[in-house]
Amino acid sequence: MNIVLTIDTNFAPQAAACIASVCENNKDVSSISFFILTTGIKEPAGKKLHTLVESYDRTLDIIDIGNIYQYFDSDFDTAGWSEIILARLLMARFLPVSVSRVLYLDGDTIVRRSLSPLWNTDLDSNLIGAVREPTASAERRKALHIADMRYFNSGVLLIDLDSWRSNSIEKTLLDYCRNHKAVLFASDQDAINGALATRIKELSPSYNYVNSFFYYPYSALVRMCRPAQYISRENYEAAIADPTIVHFLGEERPWRAGNTHQYRSDYAHYLSLTPFSNMPMEQGWETYFKAWRTxxxxxxxxxxxxxxIITSLIPTFMRFRAAKRRRT
Incomplete structure (x- = not known):
C-alpha cells in the first residue's frame, strides 16, 4: 500500500496524526510505504516523522520538490491556499516508477479503520477514485464547464498512477491550469475536476467525511448537486454513520482551541501516539468558534x-487567508 501526503513543515504534526491513524488501523497490511511531497520540512520535524513511521516498521520517503512555481506560470495564484496543494498534480514526476497505485491523503485527515477495501477498489478503467463534494456551487461548476456533472473533493484520491503516466495526465492538468487560471478557485481540485471530469470513479462518502455532511441534511445536499444526481439516501446514511476517513475541512479543526468538531477526540488520540504529542493547541480561535456555533x-x-451565506462569504475568507500568508 502506497500512501502519499503533500505538506509543508507547519503541517507536520497533523500529518503525523494521519500517519499514526493509518498504521494503527492497518496492522494486517504487509507493506505500507509513505511518501511526503514537500517544499521543505525543517528539523527536527522530519526526523520525528521518520521515527514515527519506523516505529510501525513501515517506510517513509520525504521528497523535497523545491520551488513548485517552476512548473506553473509565473503569475499563477493559489488564491490563499498553500502552494503545496499543487504538488498532488505532480506526484508521478517525483514518485518511483515502481509505484503503480497510490492513495493520496490530505494532511488534515485521519483514518479510523482498515483501508484495504478502499485500496482494493476497482477503478473500472477510471484514473481516479474520489468522493463527491456536494457544496461546490453551481457557478463554480459552470466556470469549469462541468455544470451538469459531479464535482469531487481532492483530499482523498485513489489513483492509478500507471495510467496517469501513460496518459500524460500531468501535462493535461498543467495545461488546464494554464488555460483556466482566471476561473480556478481551489487550483488543484478545480483542475482535477475540470480536466478529468469523465475519468473519476465516485467513492463512498465514508472515505472522505467532511463537515458539510454534519451541517446539511441529505435533502439539501441533493439540491446542491443538481442537475447531477447524488447517491441514494440509504448509501449516504450508511456511509456517514461511522466513516473510515475523516477530513478536517474548513476552519473548525481539532488542533484549534475551542473547537467542538465531532471527531476531535479521534484526532487527539492519534496525535498522542506521535512524537508531536505535546503540541499545544492553536490559540486565538475561541471567539470565532463561539460565533460559529451561534x-x-x-x-x-x-x-x-x-x-x-457560506458560499457568499468564502471569497472574503480566502482574501483574508491570502493576506495572512503574504504577511508571514
Missing part, C-alpha cells in the same frame, strides 16, 4: 439559507 444554531432550520 450561526450554526440559528441557521440549522434553514440549510439552503446557510449554504447561500
Amino acid at each position: 450561526f450554526n444554531t440559528a441557521t440549522k432550520p434553514f440549510p439552503m439559507l446557510r449554504y447561500r
Whole structure:
C-alpha cells in the first residue's frame, strides 16, 4: 500500500496524526510505504516523522520538490491556499516508477479503520477514485464547464498512477491550469475536476467525511448537486454513520482551541501516539468558534439559507487567508 501526503513543515504534526491513524488501523497490511511531497520540512520535524513511521516498521520517503512555481506560470495564484496543494498534480514526476497505485491523503485527515477495501477498489478503467463534494456551487461548476456533472473533493484520491503516466495526465492538468487560471478557485481540485471530469470513479462518502455532511441534511445536499444526481439516501446514511476517513475541512479543526468538531477526540488520540504529542493547541480561535456555533444554531432550520451565506462569504475568507500568508 502506497500512501502519499503533500505538506509543508507547519503541517507536520497533523500529518503525523494521519500517519499514526493509518498504521494503527492497518496492522494486517504487509507493506505500507509513505511518501511526503514537500517544499521543505525543517528539523527536527522530519526526523520525528521518520521515527514515527519506523516505529510501525513501515517506510517513509520525504521528497523535497523545491520551488513548485517552476512548473506553473509565473503569475499563477493559489488564491490563499498553500502552494503545496499543487504538488498532488505532480506526484508521478517525483514518485518511483515502481509505484503503480497510490492513495493520496490530505494532511488534515485521519483514518479510523482498515483501508484495504478502499485500496482494493476497482477503478473500472477510471484514473481516479474520489468522493463527491456536494457544496461546490453551481457557478463554480459552470466556470469549469462541468455544470451538469459531479464535482469531487481532492483530499482523498485513489489513483492509478500507471495510467496517469501513460496518459500524460500531468501535462493535461498543467495545461488546464494554464488555460483556466482566471476561473480556478481551489487550483488543484478545480483542475482535477475540470480536466478529468469523465475519468473519476465516485467513492463512498465514508472515505472522505467532511463537515458539510454534519451541517446539511441529505435533502439539501441533493439540491446542491443538481442537475447531477447524488447517491441514494440509504448509501449516504450508511456511509456517514461511522466513516473510515475523516477530513478536517474548513476552519473548525481539532488542533484549534475551542473547537467542538465531532471527531476531535479521534484526532487527539492519534496525535498522542506521535512524537508531536505535546503540541499545544492553536490559540486565538475561541471567539470565532463561539460565533460559529451561534450561526450554526440559528441557521440549522434553514440549510439552503446557510449554504447561500457560506458560499457568499468564502471569497472574503480566502482574501483574508491570502493576506495572512503574504504577511508571514
